[in-house]
Amino acid sequence: WKSLIRVVVSGAAGMISNHLLFKLASGEVFGPDQPIALRLLGSERSYQALEGVAMELEDSLYPLLREVSIGVNPYDVFEDAEWALLVGAKPRGPGMERAALLDINGQIFAEQGKALNAVASRSVKVMVVGNPCNTNALICLKNAPNIPAKNFHALTRLDENRAKCQLALKAGVFYDKVSNVTIWGNHSTTQVPDFVNAKINGVPVKKVITDTKWLEQEFTERVQKRGGVLIQKWGRSSAASTAVSIVDGIRSLITPTPEGDWFSSGVYTNGNPYGIAEDIVFSMPCRSKGDGDYELVKDVVIDDFLRERLKKTEAELIAEKRCVAHLTGE
Ligand code: NDP
Known part of the structure; x- marks a missing residue:
């Protein structure tokens, strides 16, 4: 067996994550000999939903899924993370200007970049999904100067x-x-x-x-x-x-x-x-x-x-x- 891999998924109570988490837990992503710890990062507002998702993961009895944890503080959740899949973001509301969306979501990714910089594995790979994903990824990497910029991806x-x-x-x-x-x-x-x-x-x-x-x-x-x-x-x-x-x-x-x-x-x-x-x-x-x-x-x-x-x-x-x-x- 390989040693445990720590994977963070943000926006874990959202729609994309509801598909993604079960793929990660099943072994189809990192392989059938790769035990995995899933760390679910959510927001205060949807904390209960996060608990629900964790319960579903546990009840699925995936043999490779060795740990499931939840949290709302990125400084806790990102600790020693080797992969950070950053899905969580606010959707663009009716009538919302693109600049306003950039600012709201940008704040999230600035904070998460700082947290990654402080506590994640130095070789963490970060995939930004939450939109506008290119610019969110830029904000994230700028706030994580101790992690190589090459480790950051925006999903296209x-x-x-x-x-x-x-x-x-x-x-x-x-x-x-x-x-x-x-x-x-x-x-x-x-x-x-x-x-x-x-x-x-x-x-x-x-x-x-x-x-x-x-x-x-x-x-x-x-x-x-x-x-x-x-x-x-x-x-x-x-x-x-x-x-x-x-x-x-x-x-x-x-x-x-x-x-x-x-x-x-x-x-x-x-x-x-x-x-x-x-x-x-x-x-x-x-x-x-x-x-x-x-x-x-x-x-x-x-x-x-x-x-x-x-x-x-x-x-x-x-x-x-x-x-x-x-x-x-x-
Ligand atoms: P959902 O609204 O279903 O889920 C987003 C989740 O993120 C919610 O549970 C939300 O919680 C949570 N969240 C909000 N802020 C934070 C935060 N600061 N930290 C952690 N979690 C947070 O959205 P989807 O799953 O459908 O989509 C997620 C993102 O992916 C969107 O930005 C969407 O535009 C983007 N996307 C990107 C694609 C790409 O190809 N790059 C394709 C499709 C979608 P709360 O209840 O508090 O709001």
Whole structure:
């Protein structure tokens, strides 16, 4: 048996966590020989719900689940944590300005960054899911100067999965034939799903799907707006598929990336090879050796179509960063 791994999930009483926690406890994420301690971080307001979730986890008798604990103080819950999956955040209320949401959620992530810095394992890997996830991840890493900025991720894997699904449907192939899909930029409607470098059965997508208008307009928009359409139809935001994509994101970091392929993650831009502004969190193509770390893929082609759109999503992230300057110490 491996030694116990300590995993924190924030927003543990929420919808995404209700799927995610049971996947973590079952062993499908970290493997069948990896005992796990789950630490559930919630808020005072939903403390009872948190107790309920812990009861359900215990009653499931997962053999790998060795400890379940709950708390509302990040300085307690993050102690020695090796993974922090930061799902908890306030949803955008009716009529709420984006700047107000950035501020409310930014406060949460500033506090959690400080707590991680103080008590978590020095090699903790942090995945920020709560929106606006790129800027929340930036705030978090800025408040945790003793943890490498490289250890922080903003979840854009759901967008990648959505893009793969649309390409597979259009080409009439099973979705495991679609590879090399990058989501560039912000987890928002300015994100850039990259069909230029993507492949189907190892062949460039543009050679398989020759309808360029569909790729440039319909595909791009469909992926960008998929989250919003789902909320309209279902009355709530995606929970199960988000949990699946968090699992995919973790597994991509702890298993070697298949030869020639890559995965998308929102990561810190310092030293990036694409000319993207430094000091923001931007989704880019990554590869991993399976050790929890990643490197950026260098040989992707950024053509004029992509470049123009990358500028737009980059500008949005720079504007978001300006709104939260009071939380990043700048
Ligand atoms: P829910 O509202 O169902 O759950 C959020 C939970 O977080 C609530 O239980 C809430 O408790 C709790 N919470 C609020 N503040 C804190 C805090 N400071 N510390 C710990 N917990 C806290 O939301 P979902 O699970 O549906 O979504 C969670 C987040 O994920 C949202 O921000 C959403 O926008 C984002 N998301 C991101 C996606 C991505 O691809 N990156 C995709 C889909 C969603 P309380 O009762 O106190 O409010």
